[in-house]
Amino acid sequence: MNVAKWLVLGLLALPLAELAVFIAVAAAWGFVTALALLIGLSLAGGVILRRAGGNHVQRVRVAMRDGFGRQEFSALSADGTGGLTLLGGLLLAVPGLITGVIGLLVLLVPLWRSLSGAAVGRSPTAPHGVVDLEPEQWRRVDDPRLPDRERDGAER
Numbered sequence: 001m002n003v004a005k006w007l008v009l010g011l012l013a014l015p016l017a018e019l020a021v022f023i024a025v026a027a028a029w030g031f032v033t034a035l036a037l038l039i040g041l042s043l044a045g046g047v048i049l050r051r052a053g054g055n056h057v058q059r060v061r062v063a064m065r066d067g068f069g070r071q072e073f074s075a076l077s078a079d080g081t082g083g084l085t086l087l088g089g090l091l092l093a094v095p096g097l098i099t100g101v102i103g104l105l106v107l108l109v110p111l112w113r114s115l116s117g118a119a120v121g122r123s124p125t126a127p128h129g130v131v132d133l134e135p136e137q138w139r140r141v142d143d144p145r146l147p148d149r150e151r152d153g154a155e156r
Contacts, residue, residue: 018096025097034097041100045092048107052089056082084110 026034059082084106091103 014096014098018098021097038097038100039096041092041097041103042095045089045094045100047104048085048089049093052082052085056086 022034022038023035029037088103090152091099091106092105094100146149
């Protein structure tokens with residue numbers, strides 16, 4: 001069988017697998033606990049999608065459009081962890097314990113990157129190679145090799 005058939009079978013089997021896992025968790029921990037876990041995961045996904053929201057969606061949309069235009073998807077790496085945050089939030093928002101666990105695992109990558117960036121001293125939201133300085137920490141230095149220009153770009 002080709003990949004498309006396996007994908008369709010997997011998507012059709014997902015609700016049955018979710019139901020089986022829910023019944024197993026309800027048998028082990030109780031129905032109320034399993035239901036609270038299911039609702040909590042879905043609410044967490046909604047909060048993550050709302051917080052990540054339009055900014056990440058727009059950046060992923062532009063990266064996807066640029067990737068399709070050049071027949072490559074390296075443009076998605078420009079968004080960094082934003083796409084993973086959206087994917088994790090979407091997986092959490094879908095009601096189910098399997099998708100919730102997968103969503104939490106996907107969200108570990110952006111969390112790990114932001115924590116490791118904070119430990120090194122980088123801003124957790126700054127992409128690699130970007131230095132975020134306060135206004136009093138920098139000053140403008142004109143390059144003598146460039147033509148003499150005013151601040152608005154007009155020649156003097």
